[in-house]
Amino acid sequence: MRVNAYAxxxxxxxxxxxxxxxxxxxxxxxxxxxxxxxxxHSDIHTVNGDWGQQPFPVVPGHEIxxxxxxxxxxxxxxxxxxxVGVGCMVNSCRECVNCLNGDEQYCLNGMVGTYAGTDRDGxxxxxxxxTHVVVDADFVLTVPDGxxxxxxxxxxxxxxxxxxxxxxxxxxxxxxxxVVGLGGLGHMAVKIAHAMGAEVTVLSQSLKKxxxxxxxxxxHYYATSDPDTFEHLAGSFDLIINTVSxxxxxxxxxxxxxxxxxxxxxxAPAEPFSxxxxxxxxGRRTFAGSMIGGIAETQEMLDFCAEHGIGSEIEVIxxxxxxEAYERxxxxxxxxxxxxxxxxxx
Numbered sequence: 001m002r003v004n005a006y007a008x009x010x011x012x013x014x015x016x017x018x019x020x021x022x023x024x025x026x027x028x029x030x031x032x033x034x035x036x037x038x039x040x041h042s043d044i045h046t047v048n049g050d051w052g053q054q055p056f057p058v059v060p061g062h063e064i065x066x067x068x069x070x071x072x073x074x075x076x077x078x079x080x081x082x083x084v085g086v087g088c089m090v091n092s093c094r095e096c097v098n099c100l101n102g103d104e105q106y107c108l109n110g111m112v113g114t115y116a117g118t119d120r121d122g123x124x125x126x127x128x129x130x131t132h133v134v135v136d137a138d139f140v141l142t143v144p145d146g147x148x149x150x151x152x153x154x155x156x157x158x159x160x161x162x163x164x165x166x167x168x169x170x171x172x173x174x175x176x177x178x179v180v181g182l183g184g185l186g187h188m189a190v191k192i193a194h195a196m197g198a199e200v201t202v203l204s205q206s207l208k209k210x211x212x213x214x215x216x217x218x219x220h221y222y223a224t225s226d227p228d229t230f231e232h233l234a235g236s237f238d239l240i241i242n243t244v245s246x247x248x249x250x251x252x253x254x255x256x257x258x259x260x261x262x263x264x265x266x267x268a269p270a271e272p273f274s275x276x277x278x279x280x281x282x283g284r285r286t287f288a289g290s291m292i293g294g295i296a297e298t299q300e301m302l303d304f305c306a307e308h309g310i311g312s313e314i315e316v317i318x319x320x321x322x323x324e325a326y327e328r329x330x331x332x333x334x335x336x337x338x339x340x341x342x343x344x345x346x
Contacts (some may be wrong), residue, residue, distance in 0.1 A: 005130035005346040007057040009048030014323045015346075020059060020126050020200035022134045023119075030078050030137050031070035037128035038063025038154040038312070039338035041184065041245050042088075042268065044326050046116055050270045054116045061128025061340070062088040062114035063156040065149045068140075075137045077128065082179065083149060085141040085302070086133065088292050090114050094138075102294040104139075116327060129319065130344050141299050144306035151311030154184065154337040155302060156310060157292065162189035162241060163301040165264040166196060169239045173197040178233075178240040178256065179218075184208045184329075185243035185266060185335040187313055190216045193241075195308040201237070201278035203229070203253075212335065216313075224248075228256060235283070237261055245269050254279040262286040291334050312337045317345040 001022050006015040025031050043060035045051055064086040068078050078084060091112035092104040099107050112119055116125030120136075127133075143152050162185055171177050177198040179189040193200045194217025200211040201220040210221040223230045233256050240253060245267040254263055254275070261283065265273075274307070275287060293301065306313065313336040317325055325338040 001132065003130050003132045005059045005126065006322055006345070007059045007126070008047040009057045011047070011056065013047075015047065015060075015129070017319075018057070020130060022132055023071050023121060023123070025047045025072050025134055027072040029072045029073040029103050029134050029287065030068055030075060030084070030140050031132060031134050032064070032066040032084060032140070033132055034064055034066040034128055034130060034342045036065045036150045036153040036316075037061040037327050037340045037342055038157065039322065039329065039340065040154075040157050041329060044329060045245070045270070049325070050256075055124045058116050059126035059129050060115055061130070062086070063158070064114070064128035064133065065143055065152045065153045065156070069132070072137070077137055078140055078142070083143045085143045085152065085156045086114060086128065086135050086139065087160060087298055090117070090135050090139045091120055094095055102296045104294050105292045109158065128256065129322065129340060129342070131342055139295060141295070141302060144303060146306035146309070147302065148311055150316055150339050150341070151314050152302070152305075153339050154188070154312035154314065155305055156298070158185050158188045159192070159255060159305060160298045160301050160338065161185055161290070162243065162292040163264050163298075163304070164297055165193050165241055165266060165290040166193050166239075167264050168290070169264060171196045171198040171239060175199070175239060176237045176258075177201070178203050178237045180240060180242040180248065180253065181222075181244035181267070182213050182336075183332065184312075184337045187212070187216055189241050189243055190218050190337070191310050192305075194218070195304070195310060203240075222330070239264065245268050247271060247273075249272070250287065251276045251279045254283075254285055257283060257285045259283050260285070262288055265289045277335075314339045316341050320344070
């Protein structure tokens with residue numbers, strides 16, 4: 001079937017209306033009528049060609065919420081009419097040790113991204129800035145009734161990207177967690193860490209979002225542009241989640257960790273970091289990275305968010321506003337996630 005979409009024809013080009021072809025629904029597939037698609041900074045990196053060679057044209061979007069329209073004959077987990085979600089991947093080998101351990105995002109044979117990936121039939125995957133998508137049922141998530149659909153869409157990337165390291169590094173009562181940046185990822189990290197019971201501090205360049213940070217669940221808020229911040233908070237945190245997709249002084253931030261603390265990077269800047277070894281050695285500290293989460297963990301995250309009433313702070317836009325939205329994301333002029341109403345593509 002051919003469906004309406006928004007695509008970039010080449011690196012750095014604006015997104016424009018188009019139509020794309022979706023594959024026939026196979027026995028293990030689900031056809032989803034998309035309702036909402038979040039705008040992730042990764043979409044912008046991809047459209048701008050920041051991450052190297054990739055196929056164009058590309059339809060971005062890996063924060064997808066919609067309703068099941070058709071199911072294949074072998075599908076049992078989802079039924080027509082179910083509200084479902086699709087995140088950053090739509091397939092993996094399912095045979096390697098990482099897939100078998102529930103870490104499909106680290107598939108040793110390469111997970112299939114929701115867009116700009118090579119699907120099992122050899123075609124290039126196209127994402128959620130469209131009216132419909134066909135996805136293998138094993139990579140379709142159930143969106144609980146307690147989540148508002150538009151606010152749930154960013155959970156499929158921003159939510160799991162922050163939930164996974166918070167869970168893995170033990171955020172909870174008695175743990176001191178800092179979140180670097182209060183943007184699309186950062187505001188979710190604050191909400192989730194607070195719901196987990198941790199003491200939460202926001203580290204942002206300025207104090208202009210302080211009121212928001214405290215409202216979202218932060219206990220403390222500091223400006224990293226103030227040199228006194230790094231002196232005052234030295235050795236303070238068990239875990240720091242760095243959510244920004246721009247350069248920060250990693251060595252300085254490592255100095256904020258207590259002994260055995262960890263700084264986990266989830267933002268993906270185009271340029272490499274520089275780290276002084278003594279910042280790690282001096283406190284038995286860890287500098288780590290984390291990329292989304294496996295399918296089971298993503299479902300766990302959605303259920304956790306439904307239980308705690310957590311959704312993304314969003315601004316819903318029409319599809320023809322997406323290029324303006326990209327400009328505003330780059331200017332940090334969104335609080336805190338744009339979500340496309342895909343009915344405007346009809």
